Amino acid sequence: MRNNNVIQAEVAQAEVRVASAWGHLIRSLEDITEAVRQRGHITMDERMAIRLNSTYCIHTAMDVIDILYQATGATAIFNENPFERPWRDVHSVSQQIQGRQAHFETVGAYLMGLEADTTWL
Numbered sequence: 001m002r003n004n005n006v007i008q009a010e011v012a013q014a015e016v017r018v019a020s021a022w023g024h025l026i027r028s029l030e031d032i033t034e035a036v037r038q039r040g041h042i043t044m045d046e047r048m049a050i051r052l053n054s055t056y057c058i059h060t061a062m063d064v065i066d067i068l069y070q071a072t073g074a075t076a077i078f079n080e081n082p083f084e085r086p087w088r089d090v091h092s093v094s095q096q097i098q099g100r101q102a103h104f105e106t107v108g109a110y111l112m113g114l115e116a117d118t119t120w121l
Helices: 005-039 044-071 073-077 084-095 102-111
Strands: none
Touching: 005 044, 044 073, 044 084, 044 102, 073 084
16 A cells, blocks of 8 residues: 555645644643743633644544545454554544534634633633
8 A cells, every 4th residue: 555656645644634733732732831821820712722723633633544544445444454443542532522523613603703602611
C-alpha cells in the first residue's frame, strides 16, 4: 500500500489535518491557561473556545482515521492490523461527552449571539 500514490497523498493530508487541529487546540489551551492564571477565572468565551477546539480535534482525528481505515480495505477489521485499534479508540472517544456533535451547535449559537446550552461547559 505504501507504494500507492493515492495512499501516499491521503497519509500526507491526514498528517497535516491532525497536526493542524492538535496544534490549534494546544495553542489555545496554552493561551487560555495563561490568561486564567493572570485573571484568576475562565470566561465563557474561553470555555467555548476549549469546547470548540477539543471537539473539532476529536472529529478531525475520527475523519482522518476513517480515511486511512477505508484505504486498508478488508484487512482493517483484524485485530493484528495496526488500524483496527486506533479506529475503535477514536470512535469510542467521539461517542463520549467530549466528542458530542451537539457541541458545534452550542458554540455556533453562542457565536451568533443566541442563548447557548452551557450544560457541558
